Amino acid sequence: MDMEDDTVQVRENSAEDTEMLELPKDPAEVKASEFIKGESSKEIPVESQQPELPENVVLQSLEKEEFIIKLAVGQQSEIIKNAILDGRGENPVPLLNVSAPILAKAIEFWKRHIDAAEGEDLTEWDKAFLGDLSQEVLFELAAAANYMESKSLLDCTCKFIADIIKEMKVEEVRDYFGIECDFTEEEERKMREDNAWAFEQ
Amino acid sequence: MSSSLMEQNMNVVGVNPRKRKASEEPHTNLTFSLDELNQDLLERVLSKLPASSFFRLRSVCRRWNSVANSATFQFACSQIPFRDPWFLMVDQYLDQSIVFDTTEGNWKNLSHPMFLQQSHGCKPIPVASSGGLICYHASSNDLAICNPITGVRRELPPIGEASESQTLHAIAMHSSQKDDDPTTYKVVMIFGEFSNLAFRVFDSKKNMWEEEVMLVQKGEKSTQSDGVGYESTVYFLSKTGDIVATNMQKSPFKQYSSVRLNENGDDVICFLTCSGTIMACNLAEKTFFEYPRLLPAYFEYSIDVVESKGEMLVVVLSEFLETASLRVWRFSNEERSWQQVAAMPPSMSHELYKKKVDINCVCHRDMIFICVCSDDFSSYVMCNLVTNQWMELPKCYMNGKAKEFMSAFCFEPRVEAVV
Numbered sequence: 001m002d003m004e005d006d007t008v009q010v011r012e013n014s015a016e017d018t019e020m021l022e023l024p025k026d027p028a029e030v031k032a033s034e035f036i037k038g039e040s041s042k043e044i045p046v047e048s049q050q051p052e053l054p055e056n057v058v059l060q061s062l063e064k065e066e067f068i069i070k071l072a073v074g075q076q077s078e079i080i081k082n083a084i085l086d087g088r089g090e091n092p093v094p095l096l097n098v099s100a101p102i103l104a105k106a107i108e109f110w111k112r113h114i115d116a117a118e119g120e121d122l123t124e125w126d127k128a129f130l131g132d133l134s135q136e137v138l139f140e141l142a143a144a145a146n147y148m149e150s151k152s153l154l155d156c157t158c159k160f161i162a163d164i165i166k167e168m169k170v171e172e173v174r175d176y177f178g179i180e181c182d183f184t185e186e187e188e189r190k191m192r193e194d195n196a197w198a199f200e201q
Numbered sequence: 202m203s204s205s206l207m208e209q210n211m212n213v214v215g216v217n218p219r220k221r222k223a224s225e226e227p228h229t230n231l232t233f234s235l236d237e238l239n240q241d242l243l244e245r246v247l248s249k250l251p252a253s254s255f256f257r258l259r260s261v262c263r264r265w266n267s268v269a270n271s272a273t274f275q276f277a278c279s280q281i282p283f284r285d286p287w288f289l290m291v292d293q294y295l296d297q298s299i300v301f302d303t304t305e306g307n308w309k310n311l312s313h314p315m316f317l318q319q320s321h322g323c324k325p326i327p328v329a330s331s332g333g334l335i336c337y338h339a340s341s342n343d344l345a346i347c348n349p350i351t352g353v354r355r356e357l358p359p360i361g362e363a364s365e366s367q368t369l370h371a372i373a374m375h376s377s378q379k380d381d382d383p384t385t386y387k388v389v390m391i392f393g394e395f396s397n398l399a400f401r402v403f404d405s406k407k408n409m410w411e412e413e414v415m416l417v418q419k420g421e422k423s424t425q426s427d428g429v430g431y432e433s434t435v436y437f438l439s440k441t442g443d444i445v446a447t448n449m450q451k452s453p454f455k456q457y458s459s460v461r462l463n464e465n466g467d468d469v470i471c472f473l474t475c476s477g478t479i480m481a482c483n484l485a486e487k488t489f490f491e492y493p494r495l496l497p498a499y500f501e502y503s504i505d506v507v508e509s510k511g512e513m514l515v516v517v518l519s520e521f522l523e524t525a526s527l528r529v530w531r532f533s534n535e536e537r538s539w540q541q542v543a544a545m546p547p548s549m550s551h552e553l554y555k556k557k558v559d560i561n562c563v564c565h566r567d568m569i570f571i572c573v574c575s576d577d578f579s580s581y582v583m584c585n586l587v588t589n590q591w592m593e594l595p596k597c598y599m600n601g602k603a604k605e606f607m608s609a610f611c612f613e614p615r616v617e618a619v620v
Contacts, residue, residue, distance in 0.1 A: 142242060142246075146239070146241060146242050154245065155245075158245040158249055162247070163249075165246075165250070165254070165258065166250050166251055170260045170261055174261055174262070177261075179261060179262050183260065183262070183266075188260055191259065195256040195257065195259065195260075196310075197253070197256075197311050198252075198254075198255075198256035198257040199257055
């Protein structure tokens with residue numbers, strides 16, 4: 001209880017002292033500890049009140065290869081964003097399920113999207129970017145986007161894959177994905193009948 | 202936080218080359234196929250397919266087929282804000298569900314035999330549509346809601362004697378999907394004499410019809426200002442000295458059609474009256490208002506009302522100066538007058554001159570769909586309001602015969618829309 005009285009007293013004194021020490025205009029900006037230490041004459045920016053956010057983030061791939069990117073770029077993935085913001089400042093952020101070449105592609109996508117001008121339409125760039133990838137890399141990138149919880153990359157890759165298959169015949173889709181048909185002939189025939197309108201033309 | 206998420210997703214990515222199965226088919230040289238993907242990713246890809254592609258590709262394998270019934274897949278579908286519209290066509294026979302698919306640019310026959318055969322003698326007519334649902338009306342004011350893609354249908358409870366006995370003017374529907382909640386919808390019926398209009402709302406969440414609400418007229422009565430009225434017919438003296446009557450018999454296929462607008466958050470239902478004027482009923486303010494006529498009655502030949510992004514547009518086919526013109530108008534509240542939004546190329550509209558056609562229109566965002574028909578002529582035109590491009594659709598042939606449609610209802614093909 002005595003201690004509390006002391007601190008109250010210290011604060012009262014500091015209030016009187018403020019005028020003499022030329023503190024920043026808003027006393028709330030100055031930490032209480034600084035008052036007590038008597039360092040209140042320094043101008044302290046608001047940002048330092050929060051845990052420091054690094055300018056760069058280090059990502060670590062499956063093979064433990066490291067990638068350094070700007071914070072803004074990495075924040076397009078919820079996993080990366082949370083790893084930085086939850087205060088533990090996990091650095092490097094381990095992305096054990098993503099291989100280096102795939103992570104590099106994800107980073108390229110995020111960079112282009114962060115650098116985009118206000119209202120710039122990136123659909124053509126996205127299509128060209130994904131169109132350049134092999135089928136295997138495209139699927140791995142989609143899975144990585146899902147794992148890293150990157151909505152923009154995930155929506156983009158899934159839409160791209162959907163657009164590839166939307167006009168394919170059933171047999172072509174099976175070939176494309178290496179899927180074996182597990183319907184009996186009878187079942188398949190019935191499905192085509194039930195959805196006949198979808199098969200027209 | 203992040204480490205536990207990583208644990209959950211450990212089985213996701215087949216990046217490790219050691220995942221290749223020994224028994225793998227020779228033609229599959231992927232270390233990784235979508236088939237191995239987690240369910241979430243498969244559902245996301247499938248949710249982005251257009252409806253007919255999805256229904257076709259359900260035959261790929263059992264896993265793909267079962268996706269249709271997955272709640273998470275339906276949620277993924279509901280997150281897609283807009284889908285290309287389909288137009289459900291209405292003809293005099295009412296025995297098939299033929300749609301025009303704007304994604305593939307072709308006609309499809311969606312017939313769901315179970316539904317159509319159940320109709321107790323009187324065939325249900327579509328009267329309203331919203332989102333992925335269509336509202337049908339059978340003889341005694343019984344309504345049913347249907348998802349044309351899945352064929353699932355639900356009959357609404359009867360509205361009750363008191364309302365049934367009154368003159369029904371319009372039926373409108375609005376459906377919406379919010380977050381995790383399944384589709385909800387409201388159906389509005391407007392009835393009564395023009396001195397005493399009222400409405401009732403069916404709320405799917407409550408599964409019941411709400412109490413009747415009276416509407417009060419707003420603004421001066423302007424209908425009879427340029428002619429003498431008798432019941433629903435208005436007579437005019439035309440410039441050439443003829444007496445012209447506007448007795449707009451609304452065809453049974455458009456009898457109750459209306460559009461739902463959003464005026465600063467208020468629900469406003471607009472419909473055409475028999476004398477060709479437009480009535481707007483503000484359900485929130487409980488008032489109704491009659492718009493001034495676009496053109497003097499003897500100029501108008503056929504008129505219809507559509508809704509585009511919450512705003513009302515009027516499509517008018519008129520004949521003068523030895524030709525026909527088809528234009529789209531918007532009412533400007535600031536100027537209290539009609540402003541032209543789009544016009545059909547004169548060479549196209551000239552074909553309609555003296556054909557005595559009726560136009561029936563619907564709109565989905567920026568796309569207007571117009572059915573132009575008379576006893577011996579039918580044509581379907583689409584107009585893109587943004588680019589002012591007009592396009593005539595190919596004719597629809599079923600069993601070798603060209604189908605003749607009177608009107609259309611617009612909906613989005615949505616697997617996830619629940620009745």
